[in-house]
Amino acid sequence: MIATFxxxxxKVTPFQIILTVCFTGLAAFMALPLIFILNHAFKPQNELxxxxxxxxxxxPTWHNFEILFLxxxxxxxxxxxxxxxxxxxxxxxxxxxxxxxxxxxxVLAKYNxxxxxxxxxxITLSLMFAPETVSIPRYLIISGLHINNTYFGHVxxxxxxxxxxxxxxxxxxxxxxxxxxxxxxDGASQxxxxxxxxxxxxxPAIATISIFTFQGMWGDVETSxxxxxxxxxxxxxxxxxxxxxxxxxxxxxxxxxxxxxxxxFIPNLIIFLLFQRKVLETMVHSGIK
Amino acid sequence: MINTELSPALAKVGRKxxxxxxxxxxxxxxxxDTFAYLFIAPFLICFMIFIVIPVxxxxxxxxxxxxxxxxxxxxxxDNYLMxxxxxxxxxxxxxxxxxxxxxxVGPGGYALAFxxxxxxxxxxxxxxxxxxxxxxxxxxxGAVALSVVWxxxxxxxxxxxxxxxxxxxxxxxxxxxxxxxxxxxxxxxxLVSLWMSFSVGFLAMxxxxxxxxxxxxEAGSIDGVSxxxxxxxxxxxxxxxxxxxxxxxxxxxxxxxxxxxxxxxxGMPVTPQYAGHLIVNHIDDYAFIRFELGYASSISVMxxxxxxxxxxxxxRLFGSKEEM
Numbered sequence: 238m239i240a241t242f243x244x245x246x247x248k249v250t251p252f253q254i255i256l257t258v259c260f261t262g263l264a265a266f267m268a269l270p271l272i273f274i275l276n277h278a279f280k281p282q283n284e285l286x287x288x289x290x291x292x293x294x295x296x297p298t299w300h301n302f303e304i305l306f307l308x309x310x311x312x313x314x315x316x317x318x319x320x321x322x323x324x325x326x327x328x329x330x331x332x333x334x335x336x337x338x339x340x341x342x343x344v345l346a347k348y349n350x351x352x353x354x355x356x357x358x359x360i361t362l363s364l365m366f367a368p369e370t371v372s373i374p375r376y377l378i379i380s381g382l383h384i385n386n387t388y389f390g391h392v393x394x395x396x397x398x399x400x401x402x403x404x405x406x407x408x409x410x411x412x413x414x415x416x417x418x419x420x421x422x423d424g425a426s427q428x429x430x431x432x433x434x435x436x437x438x439x440x441p442a443i444a445t446i447s448i449f450t451f452q453g454m455w456g457d458v459e460t461s462x463x464x465x466x467x468x469x470x471x472x473x474x475x476x477x478x479x480x481x482x483x484x485x486x487x488x489x490x491x492x493x494x495x496x497x498x499x500x501x502f503i504p505n506l507i508i509f510l511l512f513q514r515k516v517l518e519t520m521v522h523s524g525i526k
Numbered sequence: 527m528i529n530t531e532l533s534p535a536l537a538k539v540g541r542k543x544x545x546x547x548x549x550x551x552x553x554x555x556x557x558x559d560t561f562a563y564l565f566i567a568p569f570l571i572c573f574m575i576f577i578v579i580p581v582x583x584x585x586x587x588x589x590x591x592x593x594x595x596x597x598x599x600x601x602x603x604d605n606y607l608m609x610x611x612x613x614x615x616x617x618x619x620x621x622x623x624x625x626x627x628x629x630x631v632g633p634g635g636y637a638l639a640f641x642x643x644x645x646x647x648x649x650x651x652x653x654x655x656x657x658x659x660x661x662x663x664x665x666x667x668g669a670v671a672l673s674v675v676w677x678x679x680x681x682x683x684x685x686x687x688x689x690x691x692x693x694x695x696x697x698x699x700x701x702x703x704x705x706x707x708x709x710x711x712x713x714x715x716x717l718v719s720l721w722m723s724f725s726v727g728f729l730a731m732x733x734x735x736x737x738x739x740x741x742x743x744e745a746g747s748i749d750g751v752s753x754x755x756x757x758x759x760x761x762x763x764x765x766x767x768x769x770x771x772x773x774x775x776x777x778x779x780x781x782x783x784x785x786x787x788x789x790x791x792x793g794m795p796v797t798p799q800y801a802g803h804l805i806v807n808h809i810d811d812y813a814f815i816r817f818e819l820g821y822a823s824s825i826s827v828m829x830x831x832x833x834x835x836x837x838x839x840x841x842r843l844f845g846s847k848e849e850m
Contacts, residue, residue, distance in 0.1 A: 253648070260645060264660035267721070270667035271660075341569035350559040351552070356570065363577045365779055365833035366584070367809055367826040373819065374580035374587075382575075397572035403775070404730055407768025411737060427561045441733035449726050452666065505666055513658055516733050 271506075278302075278499035282492055301496035308480075308493060314468045316476075323473040326391040327454045334450050335443055337396050342405030343435050347417065357406075360399045372463060379464045390464040391472070395454055401446040408442035409435060444515040451508045456501065477501050588824035593817045605824035616825070619800040620808040623712060627804060628781040628836075630716050635723030636777045640770075642724065643731040644758065658732060665725035676718055676791060680704035705792050708801030715787050715802050725780070727773025734769025738762055771844040778836045782829060785810065805829050 272292070277285075279297035306316055344350070345357060375394065384390045412435065420430050436443075461475035477497040556563075588606075591599040609616060646657045679687045682703035689701040704710050742761050743751075751760050763770065785806025788797045796811055797803055805825065813822035 256645060256648065260649070260657065264657050267724075268660040268663045271663040274667060337568045337572070340565040344562040344565045348559065348562045350562045351555065356566070359578055360573070361775070361837065362830070362834065363573075363581060364775065365782075365830050365837065366581050367783055367806060367829055371577075371580040371584050374583035375576060377583075378575060378580060393572055394576040397569065397576045399573065399577065400726070400776075402569060404772050407730075407772050408733075408737070410768060427565075431565075441736050442730075445726075445729045445733045448729060502667065509659065509662065509666060510655070513655060513662075516729070516736065 274499055274502050277495045280492075280495065285492060285495065301492040302500075305493045305496045305500070314471075318469060319471065319473040319476045322391075322470065323455065326388060326472060327451060329388070330392050330395045330454050331447060331451055333392065333396055334398050334401060335447060338398055338401040338405055338446065339409075339436065339439065339443065340431070342402045342409050343431055345402070346406045346409040347412075347414070360403055363399045364403060368459075372459065376463050385464045386467045386470050388470075390470075391460050394460065394464075395450075395457075398446075398450060401450060404446060405439060405442055408439050412438050441516045444512040447512045448509055452505055455504055474501065584823050585827055587820050588827045590820040591818070592820040598820075601820070605821050606828075608821070609824060609828065615800055615803065616805075616808055619803045620805050623801075623803055624782065624805045627712065627716060627719070627784065628778075631719045631723065631784070632777050632781045635720055635781070636727070636774060638720065639724055639728040639773060639777075640731055643728055643735060644762070646732065647735045661724045661728065664722045676714075677705070680714055680791075682706060706798050708799040711788070711792070711797060711801040715791065718791065719781070719784060719787060723777070723780075725776075727776040727780075730769045730772045730776070731766070734766035735762070737769075738765040767844050771840060774840040774844055775837055778840060779833060782833045782836065 276292065276294040278301055279299070280294045281296055281298045281300060284295060345353060379385050379390055379394070384393065417430055417434060420434055425433065456474050457472070458475050458478045461471040465471050465475075477500070480493060480497055587598075589600060589602060591601050591605075642661055646654055646661070649657060681687070681689070682701060682705065684690060684693065684701050686701070686704070688704065689698070692698045693701065702710065704714055738761070742765065743757060746757060746761050751757055783806055785804045788802035788804065788807060789795055789810075792798065792802065795815060796807065806829070809822050809825050809829070812818045812825065
């Protein structure tokens, strides 16, 4: 037993140890913004303005968060309303995007039908268009449909996610056709095949699109700025952004901005940790691929 | 995408027949594929309304002169003529800057993303999470980190981290104004973008590495694939073509659509002497500062064409023949 252990250690030594050491250093460097945001939010006013900026917080304080909440409660719309809107919108959008995109990607990857080539072409083309120029036509369409100032205005535009579909097509096309044929012969319905074979097999891809869809939705300011005229319908990202944008060079609200930055970041982090584990786990246990 | 053989009836089309039977068959096939249309309908409806139609509207704007408030004037190809004959800033700054930026950040970031995804995959599964998180952190933190960490690092006086480091080791005599000096701005932008290049494509590659069939490695070792490099070339890369294609497309799109970086680093919508001026900055300049929306649209149509050809190239490399 000791011999096998030693042999394994010898097998590990040259490549993996050097790799791990170099890698850890590099990873620490890459993780700097994470640590920075965490520290920054708890810095008292005087530490925020040191130059050169000090990385670590010396006297951590909750004061920044208090100011943020108090500031918002003075406004017309309470802070909790923005928070509620953000949670509701992302909570509806994320599952809907997953279902809608997987369904579309499944048929696009595995079936032949009319207009399929056209649809695929449009999806890839639409990935490339610079979003700046589309915002005005989009506004016209949203107000034409009379869904501005409703939650539909937040959710519906996000449902069309060519990025998610494009990625899922790639993954689903890797599922062997024989597997689906076999399920068909066994009498599974189309919906059954989709629910019981395709969805479980694409979990890594679904986890990945969840991460970036959530990130996009949570941080999205465009829908709130363009499609929502009523302040009560806007999201937390909009509120934080409006707080921060005026403060680039001013002193007064820096601590609020630091706290808001952390507040916007934490949900992203949680979702990432939650879903990234899924990416790494599933395929190890499923025996198919 | 790769193999679509589950509904073989389409393959038999080709016999000559009258219009009536053709139409009849068309409807029959529509009926047979009903479930496919039902599955794709929710996506397709939203996609058409919120993406395809706006893109076409923006495309037609490119042929007009429009300031966002008044009426549209149809002016044909004048915008495009102007763009390629008169717009000196576009031709001498935006275009070369974008190509240099995209040529380095695109392939560079792509190679880095694959290299690190692969290296993370070599690590024991229990610690992979932390490394993934560390590498994904820059693109998760995004603009917040960009505008605070990097501005502090590349600050133009003696106390900026980079300057202090270089001064300490005697590599420079006086502090360099990194972010305002036209000689350095683009280089700093490239460096920062490389640092941020572990984003969606990186995640896709990680997920893709997970799907590579383990038995292939065993089969490979029987066939004489011995070292890790050979494994990567003969087994790993071919097995994750869709993910490689996806992240290639994301990288191309990402680098060509980059533009916010220069604004965030310098704090100005238009960089000093146009040193970090990319095509997207040019679009923003015309759309939101000068309000010449027609002209801005025509630039973005040009950008679309450029990305389209870059994409075709990516498909040539990674995709199968029958696509696009």
